[in-house]
Each structure stands twice: as structure tokens, then as C-alpha cells.
Amino acid sequence: MDETVQKVRDFHGHLCAGVTIGIRAAQIALREIGPHSADEEVVVIVETDMCAVDAIQMLTGCTFGKGNLIHLDYGKNAYTFIRRSDGHAIRIISRPDGWPDDNPERQTLLERIKLGSASEVEQKRYWELQEERALAVLDLPEAQLFDVRQVAADVPKRARLNASVTCEECRETTMETRIRRFDGRNLCIPCFEKAEAR
Ligand SMILES: [Zn+2]
Numbered sequence: 001m002d003e004t005v006q007k008v009r010d011f012h013g014h015l016c017a018g019v020t021i022g023i024r025a026a027q028i029a030l031r032e033i034g035p036h037s038a039d040e041e042v043v044v045i046v047e048t049d050m051c052a053v054d055a056i057q058m059l060t061g062c063t064f065g066k067g068n069l070i071h072l073d074y075g076k077n078a079y080t081f082i083r084r085s086d087g088h089a090i091r092i093i094s095r096p097d098g099w100p101d102d103n104p105e106r107q108t109l110l111e112r113i114k115l116g117s118a119s120e121v122e123q124k125r126y127w128e129l130q131e132e133r134a135l136a137v138l139d140l141p142e143a144q145l146f147d148v149r150q151v152a153a154d155v156p157k158r159a160r161l162n163a164s165v166t167c168e169e170c171r172e173t174t175m176e177t178r179i180r181r182f183d184g185r186n187l188c189i190p191c192f193e194k195a196e197a198r
Pocket residue numbers: 012014015016018019051
């Protein structure tokens with residue numbers, strides 16, 4: 001197993017096809033858009049919050065905490081990478097028929113794991129098959145895995161530091177832009193939602 005795959009596996013906690021799909025997408029982005037370095041030059045918009053995103057964060061340097069990884073909860077394996085300097089952007093979307101063939105044994109074992117009835121041996125076998133499938137992704141041609149298109153994308157605003165306000169219900173410090181007014185009080189979103197439901 002090569003060093004990149006090993007590193008991503010350590011970060012993610014296991015090796016699955018999702019994570020290797022993420023590795024392949026990150027490689028395309030690094031080639032076509034370039035790496036993210038010190039000053040937020042690259043932004044990625046991910047339309048899923050699944051395994052692949054861990055590989056993308058680790059390999060491209062676009063991370064949630066830096067504000068240059070934006071999650072849209074659309075449930076699609078689609079990743080749009082945008083270069084700030086010239087607005088060059090690509091959208092990488094995984095093809096429905098791009099994933100490697102699944103082994104029926106893996107699916108049977110997965111069902112048993114979900115039911116909590118898999119033995120230790122069965123669990124071990126499941127992870128063997130899972131890793132096999134993950135590694136198969138690394139050998140598939142790019143054009144089978146993804147559609148890659150140049151797109152026109154708006155360059156997202158840079159992360160800004162906002163003032164903090166104390167929620168008048170839970171007393172927790174909250175970013176000013178997330179405070180909601182209710183009955184003349186400043187509330188954080190969870191407290192606002194509770195107050196509204198009352
Ligand atoms: Zn995973």
C-alpha cells in the first residue's frame with residue numbers, strides 16, 4: 001500500500017472505497033487546480049459529508065476549519081474546486097457506473113454486521129473485502145470513475161471574523177451573525193428554535 005493511501009487510512013480510521021474515490025478526486029484537483037497553500041487560494045465545495053471528504057481534506061489542504069471546505073448537504077459525490085486567483089473551477093462528479101463491482105459476500109457480511117450478528121472472523125473478512133474494493137478504485141481509469149467539467153463558479157467570500165454575542169438563554173458565546181432575535185432577546189439558533197416551538 002503506498003504512503004498516501006496509508007496516511008489517508010490512518011486519518012480516516014479505515015480503508016473503504018469512499019476514501020479511495022476521495023483520493024482520486026483530490027489527485028485530479030491537485031493536477032487541474034493546484035494545491036491549497038497558505039492563504040486560502042483553493043476552495044472546495046463538497047456535496048456529501050461521507051468518507052471521500054476526509055481524503056480531500058488531507059490531500060488538498062482544504063479543510064472545514066480553515067473555511068475553504070464548504071459542505072452543501074445534497075447527498076451527491078460531487079466536488080467543485082475553485083482557484084481564487086483566476087476563478088478557474090472544475091466540478092468532479094462520480095459516475096453511477098464508475099464504482100468497482102461489489103462482491104456479494106461483502107454485502108452479506110455487511111448485513112450481518114448491521115444486525116450485530118457477525119462473528120469476529122466475519123468482521124475481519126468484511127474488512128478484507130472492503131479494503132480489496134477500496135484498492136481496486138485506485139486502478140480504475142479516471143474517465144470511468146468521474147465526469148470532470150470546467151464550470152463557472154462564484155468565488156466564495158473569505159472567512160471573516162465576526163463579533164461574539166452571549167445567548168440570553170443558555171449564556172453560551174455565539175457568533176453574532178448566528179444570533180436570532182426572539183421576544184426582544186438575543187438567542188442562539190438551538191435556543192431560538194426551542195423558544196419558537198413553545
Ligand atoms: Zn470510510
